[in-house]
Amino acid sequence: MKRSTxxxxxxxxxxxxxxxxxxxxxxxxxxxxxxxxxxxxxKVCGEKYGHTIAxxxxxxxxxxxxxxxxxxxxxxxxxxxxxxxxxxxxxxxGSGFAxxxxxxxxxxxxxxxxxxxxxxxxxxxxxxxxxxxxxxVFMFNKATYDKAGVPVPATWDDVIAAAxxxxxxxxxxxxxxxxxYDASGVNTVLTVSLVAAQKTGKDLIDPxxxxxxxxxxxxxxAIEFYKxxxxxxxxxxxxxxAAAGNVxxxxxxxxxxxxxxxxxxxxxxxxxxxDPMGEDQELVPVxxxxxxxxxTEAVYRKPSMVxxxxxxxxxxxxxxxxxxxxxxxxxxxxxxxxxxxLPASKAAAMRLQETGVIDPVLVAANKIIMDGEGPGVSPxxxxxxxxxxxxxxxxFYAYGEIxxxxxxxxxxxxxxxxxxxY
Amino acid sequence: MGGESRYMGLAYVMPYVVGLLIFTAFPFxxxxxxxxxxxxxxxxxxxxxxxxxEKLFTRDRTFDKSLKVTLIYVFSTVxxxxxxxxxIAVILNYRLKMINFFRTAYYVPSILGGSIAxxxxxxYIFADTGLVNMFIGVFGLEPVNxxxxxxxxxxxxxxxxxxxxxxxxxxxxxxLQSIDKSLYEAAWIDGxxxxxxxxxxxLPLITPVIFFNMIMQTVQAFQEFNGPYIIxxxxxxxxxxxxxxxxxxxxxxxxxxxYASAIAWVLFTIIMVLTxxxxxxxxxxxxxxxxxxx
Numbered sequence: 001m002k003r004s005t006x007x008x009x010x011x012x013x014x015x016x017x018x019x020x021x022x023x024x025x026x027x028x029x030x031x032x033x034x035x036x037x038x039x040x041x042x043k044v045c046g047e048k049y050g051h052t053i054a055x056x057x058x059x060x061x062x063x064x065x066x067x068x069x070x071x072x073x074x075x076x077x078x079x080x081x082x083x084x085x086x087x088x089x090x091x092x093x094g095s096g097f098a099x100x101x102x103x104x105x106x107x108x109x110x111x112x113x114x115x116x117x118x119x120x121x122x123x124x125x126x127x128x129x130x131x132x133x134x135x136x137v138f139m140f141n142k143a144t145y146d147k148a149g150v151p152v153p154a155t156w157d158d159v160i161a162a163a164x165x166x167x168x169x170x171x172x173x174x175x176x177x178x179x180x181y182d183a184s185g186v187n188t189v190l191t192v193s194l195v196a197a198q199k200t201g202k203d204l205i206d207p208x209x210x211x212x213x214x215x216x217x218x219x220x221x222a223i224e225f226y227k228x229x230x231x232x233x234x235x236x237x238x239x240x241x242a243a244a245g246n247v248x249x250x251x252x253x254x255x256x257x258x259x260x261x262x263x264x265x266x267x268x269x270x271x272x273x274x275d276p277m278g279e280d281q282e283l284v285p286v287x288x289x290x291x292x293x294x295x296t297e298a299v300y301r302k303p304s305m306v307x308x309x310x311x312x313x314x315x316x317x318x319x320x321x322x323x324x325x326x327x328x329x330x331x332x333x334x335x336x337x338x339x340x341x342l343p344a345s346k347a348a349a350m351r352l353q354e355t356g357v358i359d360p361v362l363v364a365a366n367k368i369i370m371d372g373e374g375p376g377v378s379p380x381x382x383x384x385x386x387x388x389x390x391x392x393x394x395x396f397y398a399y400g401e402i403x404x405x406x407x408x409x410x411x412x413x414x415x416x417x418x419x420x421x422y
Numbered sequence: 423m424g425g426e427s428r429y430m431g432l433a434y435v436m437p438y439v440v441g442l443l444i445f446t447a448f449p450f451x452x453x454x455x456x457x458x459x460x461x462x463x464x465x466x467x468x469x470x471x472x473x474x475x476e477k478l479f480t481r482d483r484t485f486d487k488s489l490k491v492t493l494i495y496v497f498s499t500v501x502x503x504x505x506x507x508x509x510i511a512v513i514l515n516y517r518l519k520m521i522n523f524f525r526t527a528y529y530v531p532s533i534l535g536g537s538i539a540x541x542x543x544x545x546y547i548f549a550d551t552g553l554v555n556m557f558i559g560v561f562g563l564e565p566v567n568x569x570x571x572x573x574x575x576x577x578x579x580x581x582x583x584x585x586x587x588x589x590x591x592x593x594x595x596x597x598l599q600s601i602d603k604s605l606y607e608a609a610w611i612d613g614x615x616x617x618x619x620x621x622x623x624x625l626p627l628i629t630p631v632i633f634f635n636m637i638m639q640t641v642q643a644f645q646e647f648n649g650p651y652i653i654x655x656x657x658x659x660x661x662x663x664x665x666x667x668x669x670x671x672x673x674x675x676x677x678x679x680x681y682a683s684a685i686a687w688v689l690f691t692i693i694m695v696l697t698x699x700x701x702x703x704x705x706x707x708x709x710x711x712x713x714x715x716x
Contacts, residue, residue, distance in 0.1 A: 065674040072463040089677070090464060239658065242570035243550035246655040253551070384675040392660075399572075399659055 022318035027056040027070075028081035029063035030339070031272070037339035038326075044335045045325035051318050053079070064384075071096070078313040079323060081131075084303040085382035087122055092422060094125030098309040101126045103320035108328045111345040119303045128306025129327060132341040134268045135301035135369035136190055138289055142282040144174065144261035156289045159262070163233040166261070178249065178260040179226075179235045185391040187264055188226060188238070190300060192394065193381070194264075196222035197298035197374060198291050204386075205378040210419050212412045219408035223397060225291065227404070236260075238398035250276050257281075267365035268304060268341030285365040288372055299372025302379070304341060342366045380419060389414035457683035467680065474684035485685065487660050488668045492689075495576060495664060496643040499583045504635055507587040511594035512620070525595070532588025541582070541652035545569075548578050548653075572661035575654050579662050582649045590635045597631035598624065629708040637700055644693050665689050 035057050042053040070076040090096040120128040140152045148169045153159040162176040179187040196214050206213035229235045254260050256276045274283040288297045309319045325332035333348045338358050343349045352358045397407035459467035534540045547553045548568040555565035568578045609619045647666040656663035673682035
């Protein structure tokens with residue numbers, strides 16, 4: 001009797017599950033480790049709730065184009081990994097994605113702080129759940145600095161002072177820091193932005209007016225700071241860096257062997273840059289370098305990415321169950337691991353630190369970001385057109401085609417013209 | 423023809439016609455409409471009349487630069503590639519040992535040429551520490567900044583295209599082999615040398631193939647994307663920023679589909695006009711067998 005009751009209960013449970021079973025899709029970008037971890041998490045959470053989730057994953061390159069085309073055609077996946085700066089592109093009025101407040105009974109929103117949820121809220125609609133908070137940190141190759149007999153820098157003066165010692169003791173092709181390594185020039189843009197923000201205490205974009213917050217003179221100073229770094233041999237000239245073609249820093253042998261001994265990167269990408277290095281190298285994240293007269297550290301901190309649910313999903317509740325499982329439930333968290341950095345979800349962060357999954361160096365790099373202070377960062381900093389306008393002007397300046405004044409004015413005029421559309 | 427067989431014929435061509443309508447004709451015409459709109463993909467297109475074209479021709483410095491770079495690229499790549507393909511085809515037309523091996527070997531780059539992998543390989547070969555600089559270093563020469571110098575960067579991309587000469591070469595080779603050998607014998611008996619036979623027999627007889635290759639290569643060169651995108655991403659200073667890269671950036675990075683469509687239509691018009699000029703000029707220099715003029 002007992003056995004037949006158990007069997008009946010099992011059948012009923014399975015029937016109930018299959019009645020609610022949904023076929024879902026989830027899309028994301030990333031590297032191999034993220035692909036494997038996410039597929040495992042989808043398997044675990046899918047089995048737990050009786051849903052089937054088809055994975056759709058790519059590398060970073062081209063993912064924005066793919067998601068945009070899908071969203072335009074209404075064929076997007078039920079669950080999407082969305083880069084935080086894309087939120088205004090897709091959902092300026094908050095209607096581009098499902099409002100996750102509607103699923104508050106399924107998703108345990110208490111795992112995120114109010115600030116974190118506010119950052120993913122567009123026009124009052126919670127468009128995504130932050131996966132982690134990330135920011136730019138300086139990372140230096142301790143082995144190269146040791147070889148030169150110079151301590152790992154704590155200030156800009158230290159980096160600048162290291163340059164002549166590098167040239168003398170290691171060779172002319174050794175640099176304490178690197179920038180403009182690939183065609184995107186993002187490091188140069190962010191370093192110039194960092195200097196301007198430290199000087200003024202303001203982000204590139206004034207949130208009140210949605211225009212550039214810096215004056216041409218303030219921007220000129222920051223651009224000239226970059227020029228000084230080039231002139232003193234701290235970083236390579238743009239032209240010299242471009243000689244390698246459009247190659248990513250972590251793919252370059254000069255990074256791996258320590259010729260380029262520092263960079264300004266996302267804290268969560270620590271292993272992307274440390275993995276290619278030789279056994280004898282050690283990459284060390286350091287607190288933000290500050291210029292003389294800085295009024296703030298100007299930490300560039302932001303939610304790295306969010307999980308969003310499609311507004312067109314036929315099974316948004318099922319999608320919410322899976323998202324909640326991956327971010328707040330033990331089995332989902334264990335499967336996902338640290339595939340997206342140090343999690344923003346309290347439950348996930350606690351679990352991964354308890355189980356020792358998160359490497360202490362990642363925690364240390366993230367702490368620099370979380371402890372840093374500075375003005376709020378507008379997602380428009382990473383708008384593709386804004387980034388392009390900034391980078392193009394800096395590149396023309398770096399090649400001596402225009403003056404620092406012209407570059408500053410060009411950046412301000414062009415960025416304001418782009419922002420006018422929003 | 424009975425009614426039934428007429429429908430049968432229609433059924434046979436239907437897959438092609440449907441494919442053509444959906445995947446070519448409709449996007450082609452729709453993009454023309456979009457070129458007069460402001461369309462960001464995420465909202466419905468808004469009619470803006472000639473605004474996109476007006477901006478393109480009067481206020482867009484990037485377009486001016488990109489168009490200039492594209493024209494330089496096309497007009498340097500096509501003649502170089504055709505000349506090289508014809509040169510190799512002439513050599514491979516001789517009865518040499520292992521001739522089939524060489525014909526295959528020279529064709530291989532064309533199979534690989536358009537691929538991403540070859541573009542990446544090209545990047546490594548011409549990088550500052552790449553194979554080419556290592557090679558010239560053997561002769562005591564200073565390394566060249568192939569990608570960082572705006573002048574050299576376009577040349578490097580051009581070389582990649584020229585390296586993919588195989589398909590043009592195979593067509594030339596077929597044309598060379600179809601020339602009646604008795605014409606050469608007659609010329610030799612009359613005392614003509616190699617150059618004279620090539621200039622006065624070979625070249626005129628393969629003009630239809632030169633014309634065909636020229637049109638095809640010109641159209642393809644105008645559409646080049648992979649090489650510059652992978653190797654330099656259009657830089658430095660937009661010196662390798664061909665129009666297809668600009669269209670891609672406007673459409674899929676900035677989501678300005680209306681503006682991207684306008685650029686695409688300008689590119690189409692340029693290709694069309696050049697093709698018409700080529701067809702018009704062909705009456706003066708292309709000779710077809712059986713043509714009264716020949």
